[in-house]
Amino acid sequence: MLKQTLQLSTIILIVLSSFSIKNDLADQSWIRINLLGYPVNGSKVAVWASKSDKVPVLFELIDERTKKVVYTSLNIKSFGAYGPFRQTARINFSGFRGSGKFFIKADGILSPLVIINDDVYKGAADFCLRYMRQQRSGFNPYLKDSCHTHDGFSLYGTQAGIKDSTYFDASGGWHDASDYLQYSTTSANATYHLLMAYRDFPSVFTDEKQANGLDGKNGKADVLDEAKWGLDWLLKMHPKKKIMFNQLADDRDHISMRIPKEDNQYGKGFERPLYFITGEPQQRGKFLNATTGTSSTAAKFTSAFNLGASLFKTTDRPYSALLEKKGKSALWFALQKPGVTQTASVKSPYIYAEDNWVDDMELAMASVEFTKSNSKAQAAALSYAAQETTTPWLAKDTAAHYQYYPFINLGHYELAKQLSGSKRNEIESYYKLGIEQVWARAKTNAFYRGVPFIWCSNNLTVAFAMQCKWYEELTGSKQFSELEQANFDWIFGCNPWGTSMVYGLPDWGDTPVDPHSAFTHLKNYPIDGGLVDGPVYTNIYKSLIGIKLSGADEYAEFQSDLAVYHDDYGDYSTNEPTMDGTASLIYLLAAKEHQAQSTRSKTYSLGANIRGDSTVRKISLVFTGDEFADGGEMILKTLRDENVKASFFFTGNFYRNPNFKSLIKKLKAAGHYLGAHSDKHLQYCDWKNRDSLLVTKNQFDEDLEANYAAMESFGIKKNNATYFLPPFEWYNESISNWTAQQGLKLVNFTPGTRSNADYTYPELGKSYRSTDEIFTSIQTYNEQKANGLNGFYLLLHIGTDSRRRDKFYTQLPKLILYLKKEGYSLGRIDK
Template sequence: MVNYSNITSNIAGLVLLVFLCVQGSFAQSQMEIRVNLAGYPKEMPKTGLILSKVELGNPKLSLKTESGLLVKELTGSKTEASWEPFPFSYSIDFSEVKDLGAYYLELENAELKSPIFNIGAYPAWQEDVVSFIRTQRCGFNPLTEKECHQMDGLSFFGLFPDSTKVDARGGWHDAGDQLKYLITSSNTAARLLMTFQMNPEKFMDHVDDRGLEGSNGLPDILDEAKWGLEWILKLHPGPNELFHQVADDRDHRGFKLPHEDNADYGWGANNFRPVYFATGKPQGLSEYKSEATGIGNLAGRSAATLALGYQVFISFEGYQSFAQECLKAAMELYKMGKEKEGFQQGNSFSAPYRYEENTWADDMEWAAAELFKITKEKFLLEDARRYASIIKEWSWMERDSANHYEMYPYVNMGHYALWQVGKEEDKKLMIEYFEHNLDRIQERSKSNPYGVGHLFIWCSNNLAAAVSTQAMLYEEMTGSKKYRPLLIDHMNWLLGLNPWGTSMITGLPENADFPVDVHMPFWKLLNISVKGSLVDGPLWSSIHDQMLGIEISEEDEYDHLQPDHVKYMDDWKDYSTNEPTLDGSAELLMILTFLNNE
């Protein structure tokens, strides 16, 4: 039987394409081609997307080499879902092409080409991520080559009277501001250590321990991890002591270089800053109070990180005593977490925004499993199982929305650590938990043409990276590649296959569209763009429109591409979508290193 509807559709599409070709620039505004600007590893799925304001029928495309040689003729397939301002979307699949090289897609009869992309392993961009994290150092900053925040700080809510001097120098600034959080820094240090454990041969030694050029016999990723571990040790000055935050949102006084901090907490500008003690109770020095039920999240995650520090540094000549110090502190912090199970959130002062973490059993599970690897103490394995049975599959992945950092970290590394050390029944259960999460994301991904299922809440790019990371870990745990499409779709999203056609990582890929006008003092004050940082990412408009103090400094370059319900701005005044973050960048490390392996 002849399908006349298909013939009619194809003729209409051809006529339309000819019309658009004649119109020239009109064609560019009516249609867009989206690809992963970095490209596609050889063995990964390879897809692109045509966005169109008019129906195209069955659009024909050519996959060509960078020099213009035809490789394969393709046909776009209309997707079930689409986003405004392009009511029609057509997926393109060229997964079977595996020859290494540079390519582009060309839409026939429309003079429309995609950006050039590669097929093959990703470059070693994990090194760029480590370099960005290095520029976030507090104390001696290797980018400015200046000392900052040498008066950190004065204790509050601690075992001693308020305003008692303590040493909380060091660590990392959290984002474009200069606060320091154990909540995010502990996870950042852990990701550095775990990524090195997985692929130790992938990391170079180009800087010394101060972050300045010159090798010191330690891979740069471990120099950075050690910087984070040393700060955690400072925040744990005694067996029953743990501080969790330095400074608060009084920091937000416009852009300033770290060594020229104009924030005044009551002792003059660029002077003492508050250091908050983890009490397990609600805190706040002004109107806004955090919530708290214990300290298990902070103590557990810090203990897991220090245990990882022991595992890594014990094998390096000259670092054995440091490794032992990490292990001793890890055991003390784990004990503190068991005594005060629950969560402690971040603190704010003059605005309602804070880190709202309210999970903790995953962190204690993580700590117990990492410590069991070292000590082989049976009670730790039993503890890990108990904590796993509390958290189970609970994750932001199970939700249709979540508060800011509510279920953090975004991948349950406790389940992965227990899978590493547990018996067969433990392994099976941890796999089921991960699978349950990924199935939920996969189901949600069907509702949009980009194949992504993460939430567009604050720091949404962290969530996209977390989906890819969890899919990667699932593959290691099972040998199954069933979630590879999900893995690559979320990396595609971060690397240009999104409504705006831009990468979400500063400076990467080179010669592509990436965030430039970021909410970062080094950019605004020194005109320095730091490569390798993940920006916060797109927000649901319902959230973006309610954010306090957001203005746009110039005309939105993506205005003609903005969906109605999701917004992203490459503008330094939009701190909610365009601010580089410490832990968000660390979220990229494992997955970028994995994609560099192919």
């Protein structure tokens, strides 16, 4: 850590010297950033943090290579005191659309190096898989050696006719953290996250390892190999229908820090105890857990097995069939006694005190759909969903250790995707309510921190960012995108301590180097990709047993009465990596890399997105309207008949027109996207000299705000309609930048066909394009271009001047039929 800090300081001092900046060291101000970097078109925010009363008025982006100022902005929002700081502020540079390496400069203070490009997350998910492989029990590919090969002997299984000390093969799986306990609940959750990551983002992952984790390709993505390692162990922990184990080993593991080996402190040679799931409280030593049933753990087995069965169905049918069979028996076990199964502890009080279980049952029932359509299971999932609409910690500022696990409700996401209409909307509202509960706390501070500083706060942070992302995916709403990014940024350095919470990521930044890990402490082995626990409330830290820092606190000036974080082996509460938290992060990093990949496949012109992913056979039908709507009812009927969702961009004039209100309400009710197209249909820039603006920024802002004000009367809020299509489809870079500064995304039609000329009429002379000509242009482009119409934003008009008699919208059924036959899916632009 000290070495990295000195390197970083050297970089900053060189830059300070090159700009002849006078830095008042006594001022003690910092700019916190996401050290990993920012995608070009994503939310880009840094945080000003100062122990003085200073808040900068403006900031600059300085190109690292040329030393020139490339962007200046006043977009700084002050939030006052937080933690160790007297003043904090959000520095928003989302409006900058360049790529490269930069420094943020504000009041003479320079940030660490800011990296902006669409490859910043590339390979990050695979990097974190290194830690998962290193956590393997049985054969450990990092050590190239085996450990815990004699596991294990059963306890508490008499109700299933199993004598205590009966041997079961339970070698394998992952060690839970820096200790070598293994819990079914965390392993099943981690397995599910890895399976999801592969299912949702397969293109992100590479094949560099064999199934055993050693070097060499095996024709299967490494993340799927890792997920199968988890599945194979879960199969051992559920060997028969009426036999399921919750835990392998216990806290007697903690007698010493050691590189994993064969352990013999449990009284039966090298075998470790296997705790049978009884559905009743269990006590070893003086600590009694609060188990009430079998559901929480067994349901997690069910969902992991079912998802695994669906993913292996085409590549390994016997294995898929086995997983499907085990999914059914695990569900049977979960239903034996509804309730929660907690872990057992012998010498210390640190039990995984899981206190909720209906979320696990919801996911289990929703996962039945992965293997076979089952309306009864879906109905049961809906019932469970209604019993716990939001994960309880979301509404709290504290919770017990692993009290609510997983840290978000995965079932809501998997269930909502299977639903439509009011049922889907209801599930989506559960996510929204939970996010709003955190947002109520987060919006009061510059870090947008609303996650409580309980043990494993980083795991909660990653999970919450996932919930925000899923809400956006399900609904298309960008309302919480900046909140999601803030939680992601927190993990990678935009936090009071200015450090990434992931070992070795990024390798040029400040990351943990002295975690609570035997690998690093005893052998100096790197634990690449491990997500550490994260900061805890200061009062929690002071109450914990056996914590003693092994060296000076290098983050001393950033500790506060609110929370502490130490990069120190002696602090197991904030700096111990966890397997399950890392698995969740792998999913989030995969999602981020996939999102950036999609952006790279999109096409931009003068700052506006003019084409979606050109590698995917998907088209967005886009309709604009200002003064005409004669095709509205026909278009609406056609879209309904063809089960297609489209996107409609209307001016304020259109939204206010009393003749169009009924149509707009029908479009909204049908689930189509409704967006802004300016208020008065102003022309923003000159037709011949595009760089010449015809409006001022104030005029632009006022016009756009009036457009959204008109949309409000239909219940369409700005943060739920963040795509803006400019009037006349004519704009320049200034318009793009002004749009971004309003938190919106500028979009335009994809050029190449004549579809946007469907408004023309014969009296316009050479500009007129007939319906036949337009249809032919679409067919020709599709047939002659390499990627056809992939990602096209195909723009049409909802109505035209009466002088146009051959209305193109009458050909919409024919057009949709053609596109579907060509293999295109059609959807909203925001999806």
